[in-house]
Amino acid sequence: MNVTTLDYVKSARQQPCQKRKEILSSDGSHGNYGAGETLPSKGLAPPSVVEPSSFQGLGEVLRQQLAHARIEANQPRFPLEVWEYIFELATHVPCTLVPELYEKSDCIDDQRLALQAALATKRSLVLVCKRWQYMTMRYLYRIVLVRTGLDLLVLDRTFRNYATGNGGCVGTRSPGQWTRRLDVTLDLRNECEDLDRCVKHLTYVIKSLPKLEIVSFTVPESLGPEPGSVIMPFRALDALRSSANSLRILHWSGSDFFPQVHQLEELLRDLPNLRVLRCYQLVWANGVIPSNILSSLTTLAVSGWVGRLYHPGEGGLHDACVSLREFIYYEGGRGQLPQEFPIHYGKYLTVVKWYLSFTWHHKELDLLLKSCPNLDRLTVSLDSLDPSVDSRLRTLSFPCVSYLGVKLEVLTFEELFRFLTHLRNTVPTLRVFQLVNPPIVARLMGPSKFSTELIVKNLNENPFRVEDDEGNLLSDRLLGRSDTWTTFPVRDYWEPFFETNLVVLRIEKHLVRVQLAVDPSNLL
Numbered sequence: 001m002n003v004t005t006l007d008y009v010k011s012a013r014q015q016p017c018q019k020r021k022e023i024l025s026s027d028g029s030h031g032n033y034g035a036g037e038t039l040p041s042k043g044l045a046p047p048s049v050v051e052p053s054s055f056q057g058l059g060e061v062l063r064q065q066l067a068h069a070r071i072e073a074n075q076p077r078f079p080l081e082v083w084e085y086i087f088e089l090a091t092h093v094p095c096t097l098v099p100e101l102y103e104k105s106d107c108i109d110d111q112r113l114a115l116q117a118a119l120a121t122k123r124s125l126v127l128v129c130k131r132w133q134y135m136t137m138r139y140l141y142r143i144v145l146v147r148t149g150l151d152l153l154v155l156d157r158t159f160r161n162y163a164t165g166n167g168g169c170v171g172t173r174s175p176g177q178w179t180r181r182l183d184v185t186l187d188l189r190n191e192c193e194d195l196d197r198c199v200k201h202l203t204y205v206i207k208s209l210p211k212l213e214i215v216s217f218t219v220p221e222s223l224g225p226e227p228g229s230v231i232m233p234f235r236a237l238d239a240l241r242s243s244a245n246s247l248r249i250l251h252w253s254g255s256d257f258f259p260q261v262h263q264l265e266e267l268l269r270d271l272p273n274l275r276v277l278r279c280y281q282l283v284w285a286n287g288v289i290p291s292n293i294l295s296s297l298t299t300l301a302v303s304g305w306v307g308r309l310y311h312p313g314e315g316g317l318h319d320a321c322v323s324l325r326e327f328i329y330y331e332g333g334r335g336q337l338p339q340e341f342p343i344h345y346g347k348y349l350t351v352v353k354w355y356l357s358f359t360w361h362h363k364e365l366d367l368l369l370k371s372c373p374n375l376d377r378l379t380v381s382l383d384s385l386d387p388s389v390d391s392r393l394r395t396l397s398f399p400c401v402s403y404l405g406v407k408l409e410v411l412t413f414e415e416l417f418r419f420l421t422h423l424r425n426t427v428p429t430l431r432v433f434q435l436v437n438p439p440i441v442a443r444l445m446g447p448s449k450f451s452t453e454l455i456v457k458n459l460n461e462n463p464f465r466v467e468d469d470e471g472n473l474l475s476d477r478l479l480g481r482s483d484t485w486t487t488f489p490v491r492d493y494w495e496p497f498f499e500t501n502l503v504v505l506r507i508e509k510h511l512v513r514v515q516l517a518v519d520p521s522n523l524l
Contacts, residue, residue: 083135087125091139093118097180098213098248105276105299106328106353108216108251110438112185115143134169141175144209146184149194152201159208174208181214182206188219188230188257199233206239214249215240219257232259241270249276261306268293275299278328281306288344291321301328301353305341326351339367346371353379355407369399379405379436385415396422400429405436411443413450417458424462434467441468445477452478 093114095104125136146152161167162174169175184202188195206212217232237259240247250271252258259267261283268274269292278301282289294300327341327349342349349372354364368375378401385408398404404427423430435441448455456475459466466474 087136087139091118091122096143101214101249102275102299105249105278106301109218109253112183115145115183119145134171137169137172137175138178141178143181144179146186148186149198152198152205155205156201159205176208177211179209179212182209182212183216185218199236203236203239206236207242210243211246212243213246215247216251217257218253220254230256232257234263237263237267240267244270245273247271247274250274251278252280253278255280265290265293272296277301280304294322294324296323298323299326299328300324301330303330322348324348328353329355331356342367342371347373350374351377355381365397365399375399376401377403379407381407383409385411385419398427400427402429402431404430405434407437408435408440411440413444413448413455420462420466430464432465432467436469438469
């Protein structure tokens with residue numbers, strides 16, 4: 001019986017050479033080599049024909065190789081579920097996806113730095129090896145950030161390559177199927193960014209993301225002679241219809257690269273599951289928004305209104321068609337909020353966030369007290385909590401809410417203690433008071449004329465929680481109790497693995513450190 005060279009090469013490729021116990025030498029005898037030993041070069045050149053007497057020895061080698069392969073196949077491997085859990089912890093940024101983002105939709109613009117840091121981690125994971133690339137691709141493309149025209153060009157080429165079957169990850173139809181959030185922060189004031197070319201690439205990228213849930217546009221203002229002069233082209237806006245059924249949050253920040261209001265109104269009618277909308281302007285007539293827009297919308301954030309006669313929402317207001325529960329108002333230079341809106345929709349609202357550039361007056365709070373009987377959470381902007389700066393603070397009366405958030409420009413602990421005393425006496429239903437802007441909280445963590453013990457005592461004597469911008473107790477923040485440790489044995493998760501291995505996780509703000517006390521040879 002003759003064995004050709006091709007048959008020999010095929011059988012030799014079944015296992016790596018360093019793991020073979022025996023190999024046929026060039027003179028037909030058997031050379032014994034332990035695992036990991038270097039094979040002589042002459043043993044790598046197989047004869048074109050092996051004699052029948054030597055074939056029996058080759059068959060024994062193959063049987064040993066197959067037995068060794070079966071043993072390795074039965075050995076326990078690091079479970080895929082644990083890898084996915086580790087990747088999730090290493091790349092996760094809190095409150096950036098649905099449904100957690102529903103309650104933090106006004107913080108989308110503040111999440112960019114954390115998302116960029118997470119993106120760097122995801123890219124590093126993808127570059128480790130082919131297997132990690134396949135496992136972490138879904139995390140890399142879960143949130144897509146577009147900061148420059150080059151980002152758009154790369155994404156455009158990537159999705160086109162996958163569409164033609166030339167993608168870089170074998171077995172993946174298109175990475176766009178994993179994308180849940182798209183953030184566009186193009187600076188079109190840069191002369192290197194061509195608007196027409198960017199719109200072309202952006203349109204194709206949006207159409208390549210069929211399962212989008214969150215879309216955010218943040219383009220710097222003053223691109224043209226005046227704010228709002230650069231309008232979002234219809235083809236880019238129309239591309240959002242490719243993910244109409246999955247879209248939950250639609251966010252525009254600023255007045256530039258904003259669509260025409262009538263085109264936006266038509267798009268909103270085709271988004272049946274939209275829950276959160278932030279836009280620069282929204283059309284209405286006589287204080288009434290089109291009812292088909294509000295049928296699924298639970299959170300509305302606007303900066304201004306555009307009056308339009310005889311649109312579908314003018315005829316009347318039907319209770320069954322209104323799902324609105326949260327209203328966020330950003331002062332956009334057009335003055336105060338028209339009273340028609342709270343008069344028509346105040347009875348539905350349970351959450352109001354009022355971010356205005358001018359100082360609060362009693363009439364704003366009086367309007368909320370009269371028009372919003374079900375109000376439970378209120379967030380407001382104040383210049384200062386110092387009564388000497390604003391004497392109205394001494395008599396300011398807030399609604400009976402369970403949550404009060406305050407956005408400030410300056411703050412000291414002395415002013416904070418005085419304001420908390422005022423709240424204890426005037427808002428008996430209050431359960432949580434929060435300082436919502438991070439810079440103010442960071443300044444309070446600096447040196448103070450009060451001792452830490454005195455500050456903590458004054459904070460904890462209130463019947464309600466006093467929280468920082470992340471929702472932690474301000475007193476715990478002062479005492480440095482922000483770290484959380486979690487330890488669990490892998491054997492409790494997957495019994496056939498090792499007996500004493502531990503996975504130790506340390507979560508500190510948005511940083512996740514993972515320490516694996518396992519044998520690296522069993523990880524992959």
